[in-house]
Amino acid sequence: MKPVDQVRNSLGFLEDPTHEHAFDTLIWGLRERRDAAAREVPEWEDLRTLASRIKEHTLSHLADYLEQFEQRATANGARVHWARDAHEHNQIVYDILAAHGAKTLVKSKSMLTEECEMRPFMERRGITVTETDLGERIQQLDHQPPSHIVGPAFQKTTKDIAEEFHRVYGSDPDRADAVYLAHVMREHTRPLILAADAGMTGANFAVAETGAVVTVTNEGNADLSGNVPTLRICSVGIEKVIPGLAELAVFVRLLTRSATGERITQYTSHFAGPRVGAEMHVVLVDNGRSQRLADERFWPSLKCIRCAACMNTCPVYRRSGGLSYGATYMGPIGLITMPSADVRRYRELPFSSTINGSCSNVCPVQIDIHEQIYAWREVMDDTGGFSATKKAAMKLAGALLSHPGAFRAAAEAGGTALRVLPHFAVYNRLNAWGRHRDVPEAPKETFHQWYARNRGKDGHDGRS
């Protein structure tokens, strides 16, 4: 299968200046609000360190905490299931629905279910799945995946959404007004929620101490999906488990501030068990997480709490659009997690970065994202991910740069000096540099030549 060509995808996005500018402005705004929120909390850096340590502790005792969670949740009356991969997850969910004759499912946002491609699986089997998160629903109706993990429809302008709702709901295409459009969505989705056979949520956290699953939403749609129907399913990635309530407080304080700059979301909901007369099922999902946990270099990526702060600060993401990555997780966190899932398909992703390091600074759980991106590049080389051209160019550059005489000769050869650097040798594309930029001119003499002329090769100046 061809690898995702994120570069080509981002070209398409960049060609439309309206969308690119709106997206970059919107997403950078989230970064600025995050900064303002952090400024208000004097202990912000201590919280980050604490959150990182809590996650590292938990991941290093993950089996114990999962068992504790299962025991508590079961004691609370929930049924706990385990799924090794996406297919098992989808099958388990389907079996639960089928056992109850459930045909309609409403759900709140869950990146895990996106990972598992749950919706098409259900739809092929006659189950109607309705996303209740506004952004997810907008994307669902447009047959597009999310473009951002917190605001799935951020890549669309309000005008785009007005046009989409006109196509789908017959609303006024010229009213590009968020209040009106949210109202249209509410009118159409509320009846579906009220009539649904089953409800599904994801989980931001799973608290081992109490057996509770925690969801964080602005809309309250997890509270609707989890409380209106009597059959409720919750999909939880195994890395979401945390020890207890004291630790939960740390993450709740960090999550929303990192994501949007607010101190908390409107609905922070804790589901510990089913209500009387209802059923609650929790599906614990591996889907590559245990494999990642075994990787000495890349297991810290499992600390991720899905805040999207890394995406918001990433200058490449903001100018590429989230859909360009062709992946469930985009931006910096996507660059270090997607290759674990499919190293062939995502072998180019670690190069969609300038390794500037801003992402690592904003990550609330201190994942060293930019260093992991750098490490993945070496993996790509080791696993044969480089093209023959790239390999050859690297070899040539390495040979030239390790032989002083050859280097000086090439550098002094005027215009071809550029070819010494792999930047230009690799892709033989001076025209690539030059498509949007001017090419640097080669000067009259190199520094080596100046030094030899003015100071002599052994450091003395021209005088004897």
Added chain:
Amino acid sequence: MDAREDILTAIRDHGPAPRELSRVPDFHRDGGDLADLFTAALARLDGQAIPPPAAGLRQWLAATFPDATRICSAVPEVTGTITPDQFPDWAAPADVDVTVVRTPLGVAETGSILLTEKELGVNTIAVLAQHLVVLLDPADIVADVHLAYRHPSFRQAAYAVLLSGPSGSADIGGVTVHPAQGVTTLTAVLAPAPLQAPAPDRHPDERSTP
């Protein structure tokens, strides 16, 4: 082996070296009136906190929600048109205009109030109603989220929600709108429990027998 065993074995066999759990320190901050801080924080997400209305809660409700015909009250201070135990199912509160409920906990840092099935009876009255009014005793406000999670409800309740504002979304062009799928307004009335009232007010629609 079944999935559970496979997963637990995979995790136990290969994983990072054990690390200690760090204790969460006390980040307690001094100063500031908790009710004032709570009010300011709740306003950030477009909720509002008000002192007990001088004219009484019933009058205030009638004046604030003049078109409301279905009022669900879960508190003794207010007699509404329906109580939670009267709903046939949990989708039924969709018709409710205003829900009135008391919360056992406010959080000054975030402007949050806690609700569980104990206060709600039917959980959906807090999210399906158009408007939510919450009675909060200022003495029940704690300073921050760390203190909030010490509340026993988090260990006892099947459902516990920290509500910090009316339902909203910024998914369309990054502009925050209310409501999304939940309540349109959230008002906290900073009233000690129980609210001092001469007698339980009657709803205007409940006429005394002539």
Added chain:
Amino acid sequence: MIPCYIDMFYPEVGVATLELLEKLGVEVDYPFDQTCCGQPMANSGAHKEAKATEELFIRNFARYDHIVAPSGSCVHHLRNKFTAAGDTPERGHVSAHVHDLPEFLCDVLQVEEFPWAEFPHQVTLHVSCSALRGLYEQAMSERPNDPWFSKPKSLLEKVKGLTLADFDRPDECCGFGGTFAVTDEAVSAAMGNDKLERLGATGARYVVSGDMSCLMHLQGCAHRDRDDFHFLHLAQVLNGGAG
């Protein structure tokens, strides 16, 4: 140490660096057989291809107390990532004794004045991501509670007549990123043009940086659309004669 691309394209920056250090009374050697720090290959993941170059670097520089380079990105590589060659005491010595020019001037020499320099212009200072988040030469905007400081800025403030202008998104990456500049050239140029717009919005037309690689990229973007920017390395301003 004079980076390979300065050797090839901007020898005047190398000259300014050498002259500046000599003016400050430093005894400076330039090992003639030096070439490159290995970063171009290593950043692309080609660590095996970087090995010989890094070994050459160690042979050239291991004997010195201080290794100074006018390049944040090279020094970041040498200090924090220099792992293609074998783990030897010499390699450790190099990593522990390499300095970017602003670090050397502020921390080692503790220079208080540059009496020979005058620069009566408004300047915007671009601190490269390597110098910022790799070498901690300036407070980072992602950490708003950290006390403010800036080594390069404190040096420029000592230059007679020079005024510094603040700009929006003060430490967003300029878009160079090494091979990224050609592999993702459209995004790279978009980032560069955005940066120029923000620099230009201050009214200042002199852009100064401790990293010529960023300036090479910005210069390339600028010359496409506008000729009114001037790009100078910090060494050139501090050495005098650049205004």
